[in-house]
Amino acid sequence: MSNNYFNSLPLRVQLAELGKCRFMHISEFPDGVAALKGKKMVVIGCGAQGLNQGLNLRDSGLDVSYTLRQAAIDEQRQSWKSATENGFTVGTYEELIPTADVVLNLTPDKQHTSVVNAVMPLMKNGACLSYSHGFNIVEEGMKVRDDLTVIMVAPKCPGSEVRAEYVRGFGVPTLIAVHEDNDPNGEGLTLAKAYAFGTGGHKAGVLMSSFIAEVKSDLMGEQTILCGMLQTGSLLCYDKMIEEGVDAGYASKLIQFGWETVTEALKYGGVTNMLDRLSNPAKIKAFDLAEELKGIMRSLYNKHQDDIMTGNFSSTMMADWANDDKELLGWRADTAETPFEKMPAGDMEISEQEYFDNGILMIAMVKAGVELAFETMTAAGIIPDSAYYESLHETPLIANTIARKKLYEMNATISDTAEYGCYLFNHACVPLLADFMKGIKSDVIGRGLSVDDNGVDNARLIEVNAALRSHPVEEIGATLRGHMADMKKIV
Amino acid sequence: MTIRLDDFTVQFDQGFQLSHINWQIEPGQHWVITGTNGAGKSALSAVLAGAGDRLSGSIDNLPERVGVVSFEAQAELIAAELKKDDADILDVISEGTPVREIIFDDCANPETACDLIARFELDYLLDRAFRKLSTGESRKVILIRALASNPDLLVLDEVFEGLDAATLSMLEQYLPTLANRVTMVMVLNRFDQIPEFISHVAYVEHGELLHQVRRNDEKSYAELYQLLHLKTTHLDVPPIDPDTEIPQLDSQQPLVRLNGISIKYGDFTLLDKLDWCIEANQHWQLSGPNGSGKTALLSLITGDHPQCYVNDIVVFGYQRGNGESIWQIKQFIGYVSTALQWEYRVGTSLRNVIISGFYDSIGLYSKCTDKQRQIADQWLALLGMRGRSDQPFNKLSYGDQRLLLIARAMVKHPPLLILDEPCLGLDDMNRQLVLALIEKICAGSETSVIYVNHHPEDCIKGIDNYLALK
Numbered sequence: 001m002s003n004n005y006f007n008s009l010p011l012r013v014q015l016a017e018l019g020k021c022r023f024m025h026i027s028e029f030p031d032g033v034a035a036l037k038g039k040k041m042v043v044i045g046c047g048a049q050g051l052n053q054g055l056n057l058r059d060s061g062l063d064v065s066y067t068l069r070q071a072a073i074d075e076q077r078q079s080w081k082s083a084t085e086n087g088f089t090v091g092t093y094e095e096l097i098p099t100a101d102v103v104l105n106l107t108p109d110k111q112h113t114s115v116v117n118a119v120m121p122l123m124k125n126g127a128c129l130s131y132s133h134g135f136n137i138v139e140e141g142m143k144v145r146d147d148l149t150v151i152m153v154a155p156k157c158p159g160s161e162v163r164a165e166y167v168r169g170f171g172v173p174t175l176i177a178v179h180e181d182n183d184p185n186g187e188g189l190t191l192a193k194a195y196a197f198g199t200g201g202h203k204a205g206v207l208m209s210s211f212i213a214e215v216k217s218d219l220m221g222e223q224t225i226l227c228g229m230l231q232t233g234s235l236l237c238y239d240k241m242i243e244e245g246v247d248a249g250y251a252s253k254l255i256q257f258g259w260e261t262v263t264e265a266l267k268y269g270g271v272t273n274m275l276d277r278l279s280n281p282a283k284i285k286a287f288d289l290a291e292e293l294k295g296i297m298r299s300l301y302n303k304h305q306d307d308i309m310t311g312n313f314s315s316t317m318m319a320d321w322a323n324d325d326k327e328l329l330g331w332r333a334d335t336a337e338t339p340f341e342k343m344p345a346g347d348m349e350i351s352e353q354e355y356f357d358n359g360i361l362m363i364a365m366v367k368a369g370v371e372l373a374f375e376t377m378t379a380a381g382i383i384p385d386s387a388y389y390e391s392l393h394e395t396p397l398i399a400n401t402i403a404r405k406k407l408y409e410m411n412a413t414i415s416d417t418a419e420y421g422c423y424l425f426n427h428a429c430v431p432l433l434a435d436f437m438k439g440i441k442s443d444v445i446g447r448g449l450s451v452d453d454n455g456v457d458n459a460r461l462i463e464v465n466a467a468l469r470s471h472p473v474e475e476i477g478a479t480l481r482g483h484m485a486d487m488k489k490i491v
Numbered sequence: 492m493t494i495r496l497d498d499f500t501v502q503f504d505q506g507f508q509l510s511h512i513n514w515q516i517e518p519g520q521h522w523v524i525t526g527t528n529g530a531g532k533s534a535l536s537a538v539l540a541g542a543g544d545r546l547s548g549s550i551d552n553l554p555e556r557v558g559v560v561s562f563e564a565q566a567e568l569i570a571a572e573l574k575k576d577d578a579d580i581l582d583v584i585s586e587g588t589p590v591r592e593i594i595f596d597d598c599a600n601p602e603t604a605c606d607l608i609a610r611f612e613l614d615y616l617l618d619r620a621f622r623k624l625s626t627g628e629s630r631k632v633i634l635i636r637a638l639a640s641n642p643d644l645l646v647l648d649e650v651f652e653g654l655d656a657a658t659l660s661m662l663e664q665y666l667p668t669l670a671n672r673v674t675m676v677m678v679l680n681r682f683d684q685i686p687e688f689i690s691h692v693a694y695v696e697h698g699e700l701l702h703q704v705r706r707n708d709e710k711s712y713a714e715l716y717q718l719l720h721l722k723t724t725h726l727d728v729p730p731i732d733p734d735t736e737i738p739q740l741d742s743q744q745p746l747v748r749l750n751g752i753s754i755k756y757g758d759f760t761l762l763d764k765l766d767w768c769i770e771a772n773q774h775w776q777l778s779g780p781n782g783s784g785k786t787a788l789l790s791l792i793t794g795d796h797p798q799c800y801v802n803d804i805v806v807f808g809y810q811r812g813n814g815e816s817i818w819q820i821k822q823f824i825g826y827v828s829t830a831l832q833w834e835y836r837v838g839t840s841l842r843n844v845i846i847s848g849f850y851d852s853i854g855l856y857s858k859c860t861d862k863q864r865q866i867a868d869q870w871l872a873l874l875g876m877r878g879r880s881d882q883p884f885n886k887l888s889y890g891d892q893r894l895l896l897i898a899r900a901m902v903k904h905p906p907l908l909i910l911d912e913p914c915l916g917l918d919d920m921n922r923q924l925v926l927a928l929i930e931k932i933c934a935g936s937e938t939s940v941i942y943v944n945h946h947p948e949d950c951i952k953g954i955d956n957y958l959a960l961k
């Protein structure tokens with residue numbers, strides 16, 4: 001039976017751990033991968049993170065091999081094919097784990113307990129176990145052997161992105177942490193830094209954080225703004241457009257590619273820039289809608305954060321794990337049957353600006369979701385830097401997946417944990433917004449404001465502009481994007 | 492009447508040929524013929540005055556009166572004058588034909604001749620012997636003779652060459668006044684000398700008329716300019732950047748040695764036990780049909796193919812798979828391919844694209860130095876894109892993007908430059924632009940080129956090693 005580690009800690013420590021987060025400058029990585037040079041890194045699992053992190057680490061000059069569960073090797077599953085075709089050594093736990101200096105656990109979170117229990121007895125004395133997400137440690141209270149160092153290196157991006165950015169000569173923002181209970185030789189941080197360097201993360205920015213802050217903020221971001229909000233928004237906006245007589249192919253396309261297009265503006269200049277892309281009347285409209293949405297959804301965001309903090313969320317999900325993922329699989333099937341998901345995008349041209357002009361409600365939803373998630377996380381003690389990465393920063397990355405193959409692709413790319421949280425959010429949010437949606441017309445979704453409402457009140461515009469720019473997510477965003485822009489002029 | 496050349500092939504002395512020329516000069520048009528030296532520009536213009544022996548095809552509606560000003564015409568006239576001397580059996584030394592006679596005998600329009608003599612201020616030499624004139628002076632005389640012959644067509648071959656500044660500017664003002672009376676065909680090598688009234692430009696290379704561009708087709712006109720620029724200017728490769736200088740290689744060692752390499756995907760074998768050794772200063776052409784593994788083979792060298800870790804590969808002194816990082820390998824390689832161009836969809840400036848070559852990155856993630864900016868601007872000038880450094884890359888034409896990526900690959904003076912089908916997807920003009928640039932790079936000594944291609948017609952001077960995959 002699992003034991004929530006976070007809940008076992010005294011409040012003082014809980015708060016200290018939640019508040020741990022520091023942006024590391026690239027100059028803090030003068031030793032590169034030296035701490036891992038010549039050491040054997042063995043990756044368990046060759047999926048999205050496993051394969052792509054491994055490719056990067058090897059290209060950085062490190063010794064990487066893969067261990068897979070026996071069945072995957074015997075049946076030559078995709079994971080086995082990925083590893084062998086990429087020229088990696090593949091072996092069983094018994095063959096490779098005892099030789100490993102670092103074991104990278106990159107299996108699905110759901111499997112961590114069984115996987116770690118299987119490999120731990122085989123691990124060398126004094127070796128290092130690493131994760132890319134702290135769920136197992138924080139929510140399940142996994143106890144790791146005392147002589148082992150436990151670290152986390154968590155790229156804040158899907159695996160495909162981890163590789164693509166490395167190949168371009170860059171990297172993705174990465175969060176690193178050391179599990180305080182398991183740092184017997186005090187080398188955890190050094191190893192985590194070298195590992196992050198090997199994946200290219202140091203170029204895009206490394207956040208030194210804690211297992212707890214990573215888990216509590218990661219869960220919050222993914223289930224609310226990142227996946228939940230986009231899923232709910234997609235379904236509601238599509239249904240509204242159909243109700244309003246907008247062409248179904250157009251509606252489908254506006255949403256599928258609209259999220260990607262409007263959130264692209266976030267990368268450059270945050271929420272402010274996204275709204276600055278609108279005409280003045282449309283901007284004020286989006287602002288007002290977002291305020292209204294925030295009022296309605298705040299309680300739901302709070303509930304998600306509370307459930308995450310108390311461990312209620314993870315125990316609910318783990319109950320579903322124990323029940324063969326009945327809920328998850330059911331919800332996944334339901335999503336596939338929604339009208340939005342079933343309607344292919346039309347082949348009409350939609351210009352970049354048109355996605356903004358005709359997607360005012362979508363923009364309002366992104367703004368409301370980003371700000372609420374950020375406000376809720378920081379109110380719960382999570383440091384703004386971390387809250388920024390888990391909300392605003394990742395939104396365009398998830399939006400890209402919807403552009404590829406709608407909600408199916410998004411839910412396939414994110415972890416099962418994120419997917420489960422996303423459906424939870426969606427089920428609560430759709431009914432919550434029912435009344436609000438009754439008042440929505442195609443002027444804010446599908447057709448755009450008519451040209452004759454072009455007048456705006458100066459005082460109101462100034463007020464809106466000031467409010468946009470002074471939101472705390474914009475302040476920290478400007479700083480962090482500034483760090484990035486030092487290196488990444490082009491994003 | 493429209494002058495028509497249909498599939499016209501014509502032979503000149505010394506065997507030079509103009510081949511399969513298709514060209515029409517309509518009334519009211521004025522053409523410039525341009526091209527590199529020896530391309531056949533002058534020959535093409537001379538054809539309009541009836542020069543050359545027709546081999547096949549046809550040329551129709553040549554006007555009766557064609558005024559020709561060219562070095563050849565000038566030389567002929569002078570030769571004829573000298574011959575008169577030889578022919579003179581008397582001991583008296585002949586004075587030769589005076590300029591007055593050269594100009595006014597058979598002159599259709601003496602009034603124009605007088606006018607021009609005044610404009611050129613040539614009164615003082617009317618009584619001198621033509622053959623005693625300086626080159627510049629005799630040029631003016633020929634010019635007056637041609638202009639005063641009431642021609643229907645004026646052929647002006649490099650007419651601005653060898654004229655003093657005053658005469659040049661006088662002529663530049665005078666020619667436009669003729670434009671609505673007589674069709675003009677000028678041979679010119681410099682775009683900045685093309686007069687306003689010119690309506691079309693023809694580009695000649697190796698005796699073929701390769702491009703015909705309307706003056707007001709801005710895009711093609713600009714490309715033609717670039718092509719000529721690349722073909723005619725000397726390639727002064729901008730210097731290396733001392734801050735990112737790549738380590739010296741042992742010149743005795745091959746750049747690349749692949750020993751019995753294989754690439755396998757599951758049961759499928761793409762390459763089987765292939766050996767390949769590339770020595771410093773060798774240029775290679777790699778060919779083979781689609782799917783024969785050309786790109787995969789190259790990516791073993793660049794380190795982009797994951798199976799480079801399971802093959803016996805030595806690149807730039809590194810035996811692969813011994814803890815070297817991919818960036819240590821990439822620093823020695825410049826690389827251009829269509830795939831790279833697709834990847835490079837970023838909205839960054841032309842300058843930054845070139846600078847990214849110093850860092851082997853797609854996009855620029857490092858602060859760059861003034862020196863690097865300066866080098867990038869020099870490369871842009873070399874490509875005929877001076878002053879466009881801040882323009883966005885993704886707004887460039889496809890062909891210009893390709894050129895820029897080649898410059899990006901060359902900016903660090905890599906020991907090895909890999910060009911994977913660099914002409915793929917380019918139209919004819921851009922293909923020639925790219926080939927012109929590559930030829931210049933091959934002519935330099937410090938970079939070995941691997942050129943991948945399956946079009947035999949795109950062969951490149953200077954490449955003499957071949958590897959063909961099946």
Ligand SMILES: NC(=O)c1ccc[n+]([C@@H]2O[C@H](COP(=O)([O-])OP(=O)(O)OC[C@H]3O[C@@H](n4cnc5c(N)ncnc54)[C@H](OP(=O)(O)O)[C@@H]3O)[C@@H](O)[C@H]2O)c1
Pocket residue numbers: 044045046047048049050068069072077078079080105106107108109111114115132133154155156157158159413414415
């Ligand atoms: N996806 C993201 O965006 C993201 C971002 C940051 C961090 N992470 C974290 O990275 C970790 C890996 O996630 P992922 O998305 O890469 O997972 P994934 O794509 O689902 O891959 C999981 C791999 O583990 C293997 N596996 C599954 N069950 C196993 C078991 N019981 N025993 C041993 N191996 C098993 C699978 O191969 P076989 O089934 O063939 O054995 C597969 O290769 C997670 O902790 C996740 O939270 C993910």
